[in-house]
Amino acid sequence: MKSDKISEAVVRRLPVYLRYLNELHTREVPTVSSQELGQKLDLNPAQIRKDLAYFGDFGRKGIGYDVSYLIEKIRHILKLDQQINVALVGAGNLGHALSNYNMYLKETMKIVAVFDSLEPKVGSMINTLVVQPIEELGATVKAKSIRIGIITVPNIEAQRVADQLIEAGIEAILNFAPIILKAPPHIRVHTADFTTDLLSLAYYLEDGKEHETNE
């Protein structure tokens, strides 16, 4: 099961499945069909069956997928059955929001350190973490076995922070700055973008309605 065998699109859909499966599990729903998953998640059921078939023969015809079993399998595939430590760089509004959000996560992926380069932010608290100066990044990444870095600094600082994270030995980066980062091929970089979600929504607006109220 190597990363080059499964497309990024599939890997990105797995957490979406996982979220809904967790919800079903909370509601004590034992099984779910690909039709139901498809309807709920706005995906083609055939696509879902194909996605899940990458990882083995989970589903049973006429019964569907065993929710608990599928959760366990996806968690294993996504390596969520092990603790993965994350560092966040940039203690601004977005950094705060992500840290708060992370507190809700049942997953074993945890923000264990927050860094900033600005004097007033360093030393302040985000949840239970003290914001550390960026100079401590290297030592902390090693001490806390941090493997993933989240970048929530302004655009102009993002590439420098990425370089520092890579230098510190991080393996993957989630970048929230709306720029494309340069990184060596062994470092996985995902760029998160609110605007992708927002802009694609406009497609579904009704044509012509924008004139209604202004005429």
Place this chain on the structure above:
Amino acid sequence: MKSDKISEAVVRRLPVYLRYLNELHTREVPTVSSQELGQKLDLNPAQIRKDLAYFGDFGRKGIGYDVSYLIEKIRHILKLDQQINVALVGAGNLGHALSNYNMYLKETMKIVAVFDSLEPKVGSMINTLVVQPIEELGATVKAKSIRIGIITVPNIEAQRVADQLIEAGIEAILNFAPIILKAPPHIRVHTADFTTDLLSLAYYLEDGKEHETNE
């Protein structure tokens, strides 16, 4: 060109194409091949050609896509060649981050009103906008021809805010609360989820490395 003819996955990829095309345009690159787009965006070139073929025959063999023309076409398809007004409900850290982010957008989709239900936040400024009490939602949506609502309130308030947005006449919702919202079928709801990006990154981490430092 109706919404039911193009899959959500395709519509969601268009802003990703657009972002990179805008970057090429800034760098004055006149044409781009599906191979290059694919490499840069981690997508299959055949998938890209198929996606863009939905909207007409843009590419020319051996030359590639005209960057300016493709930008214009995608903007038109996504309805970004018209002003679309957006309301944000929830003036917390995430609401602030999104509003700041929105200031950078060249797109015509703009947050034109921010609402909150909490006393200390109401009346404060986010960029150039005064945070309004949620009671003013209905009147403001009408007065400002707002068509999309962004929800950045705590989970427990998200469904109520969604109901208020729908009642106010909004057509689509971008929800940042990690819950699944109920909405009538004519209202398009996208749920944004940081964790999808973050969790899918773990897949690309090297196996076994998590034991290295703790043994």
